[in-house]
Amino acid sequence: MPSNALPPGPRGSLLGGSLRDFSTHRLDFFVRVAREYGDLASFRFGPRRLFLASHPDLIEQVLVTDAKHYIKHFGARMYKPVLGNGLVTSEGDFWLRQRRLSQPAFLKARVLSYAPVMSDLTRAMLARWHPGQHINVHEEFSRLTSAIALKTLFGLDDAGDREEFVASLREAFDLLSARFGDLVRTPLWVPTPRNRRTTRAIAHLYRVVDGFIAQGRARKEPGDDLLSRLVAARDDDGSQMTDTQLREEAMTLYLAGHETTALTLTWSWYLLSTHPAAEARLAEEWARVLGGRAPAPDDLPHLPYTDAVITEAMRVYPPVYLIGREATCDLELGGYRVKKGTTIFMSQWVSHRDPRYFGPDPDAFRPERWLDGLAKRIPKYAYYPFGGGPRVCIGNTFALMEAAILLATVGQRYRFTLDPNAVIETSPQITLLPTYGIPATLALR
Numbered sequence: 001m002p003s004n005a006l007p008p009g010p011r012g013s014l015l016g017g018s019l020r021d022f023s024t025h026r027l028d029f030f031v032r033v034a035r036e037y038g039d040l041a042s043f044r045f046g047p048r049r050l051f052l053a054s055h056p057d058l059i060e061q062v063l064v065t066d067a068k069h070y071i072k073h074f075g076a077r078m079y080k081p082v083l084g085n086g087l088v089t090s091e092g093d094f095w096l097r098q099r100r101l102s103q104p105a106f107l108k109a110r111v112l113s114y115a116p117v118m119s120d121l122t123r124a125m126l127a128r129w130h131p132g133q134h135i136n137v138h139e140e141f142s143r144l145t146s147a148i149a150l151k152t153l154f155g156l157d158d159a160g161d162r163e164e165f166v167a168s169l170r171e172a173f174d175l176l177s178a179r180f181g182d183l184v185r186t187p188l189w190v191p192t193p194r195n196r197r198t199t200r201a202i203a204h205l206y207r208v209v210d211g212f213i214a215q216g217r218a219r220k221e222p223g224d225d226l227l228s229r230l231v232a233a234r235d236d237d238g239s240q241m242t243d244t245q246l247r248e249e250a251m252t253l254y255l256a257g258h259e260t261t262a263l264t265l266t267w268s269w270y271l272l273s274t275h276p277a278a279e280a281r282l283a284e285e286w287a288r289v290l291g292g293r294a295p296a297p298d299d300l301p302h303l304p305y306t307d308a309v310i311t312e313a314m315r316v317y318p319p320v321y322l323i324g325r326e327a328t329c330d331l332e333l334g335g336y337r338v339k340k341g342t343t344i345f346m347s348q349w350v351s352h353r354d355p356r357y358f359g360p361d362p363d364a365f366r367p368e369r370w371l372d373g374l375a376k377r378i379p380k381y382a383y384y385p386f387g388g389g390p391r392v393c394i395g396n397t398f399a400l401m402e403a404a405i406l407l408a409t410v411g412q413r414y415r416f417t418l419d420p421n422a423v424i425e426t427s428p429q430i431t432l433l434p435t436y437g438i439p440a441t442l443a444l445r
């Protein structure tokens with residue numbers, strides 16, 4: 001019989017519970033809760049009851065075994081005004097149908113066909129760079145992965161409206177994110193100044209994306225881009241996605257895909273610039289295997305250290321550091337009763353630093369740890385940068401290939417010298433951003 005008591009955890013303040021800790025220093029808060037209260041802890045955000053699950057078996061139970069009894073948590077649902085019923089935010093039969101329709105576009109063979117776009121756009125970025133130039137690594141890689149996403153998704157070459165698209169997207173997201181910490185949230189239809197700005201930003205964004213979709217449909221030959229593949233996708237009964245579904249899936253793929261990959265590269269470069277021995281070993285691998293040319297997908301299995309660097313960077317700085325689910329019925333977890341409506345958080349930031357699997361120095365960046373079969377020795381849900389179960393990231397093959405191609409193409413030409421006075425700090429929003437970017441100077445390798 002599961003216990004009716006709550007798992008142990010911090011009491012927090014009378015009104016907000018732990019909301020303030022979450023808003024001001026959530027990464028440290030999660031680590032402290034897990035280390036002090038154990039593998040299953042509980043706390044409150046206002047009236048909302050939350051659990052933090054930090055043992056791989058518990059995470060597997062939520063993400064895999066009991067997946068059908070959970071939906072995405074309230075935080076993920078908050079982005080529905082932008083993402084609509086796209087894959088990240090939809091549920092149930094609707095989600096399953098969309099996932100089935102989208103899956104073929106993400107088969108390995110299809111994903112490999114995007115490699116040339118990734119290399120070409122990276123080379124175009126390198127052509128604009130020069131030695132001695134001062135850059136913000138995060139900005140450069142966000143711009144690059146955004147251009148790659150727009151090209152692979154919509155077949156768009158850096159279109160004129162791209163800047164406008166990116167700006168309105170950022171505005172809509174910043175406005176929606178600001179709501180996350182609100183104790184009392186007014187529905188978006190209430191015309192407060194912030195709500196009005198938010199709905200205007202969303203409407204603007206929709207117009208831009210609908211324009212991309214219309215351009216795609218107007219092309220005589222269907223392109224190789226993801227959107228064309230979604231346009232052509234048919235369910236068993238012959239039905240296809242409507243224009244609204246296409247817009248919501250396209251927005252979702254753009255949003256879910258480009259910033260996460262940019263962050264993988266940004267944090268990788270930061271870690272490499274502060275770990276010269278790892279960087280030297282990486283450069284040696286590229287020189288030996290690639291000899292200066294851009295990597296093709298066939299090269300990737302021959303670049304094990306490149307893979308280990310990316311794996312380790314996503315361990316230390318997981319781009320998605322928090323996943324949440326909400327129970328749709330009364331359930332059991334770790335011997336405790338999970339009442340319907342309870343939110344379960346699982347944090348990659350916490351799990352990826354668990355000394356039981358990554359000790360004795362879990363914070364240290366050591367790509368070598370992955371070279372002797374660690375992935376097979378640890379439980380599956382000790383390391384889960386892409387989530388797991390039916391809702392596992394659909395773009396994980398795409399992301400890993402993109403990260404490896406971009407890292408090796410850029411890294412064979414340039415090194416990044418971190419500014420001596422740079423303040424490097426994490427800013428956990430939806431993804432794990434560097435608060436002040438990563439300021440660095442380019443030097444030829």
Ligand code: HEM
Binds near residue numbers: 087264323387399
């Ligand atoms: C390093 C880069 C990436 C990371 C770390 C990442 C991480 C994740 C995680 C953790 C989830 C699961 C969220 C949850 O269970 O609540 C997820 C879902 C998803 N990701 Fe990614 N992702 C990355 C790249 C991409 C790319 C490149 C694309 C698309 C081109 C993409 C599209 C999606 C979609 C559509 C979902 C929702 C899948 C579903 O629920 O059916 N991601 N991602």
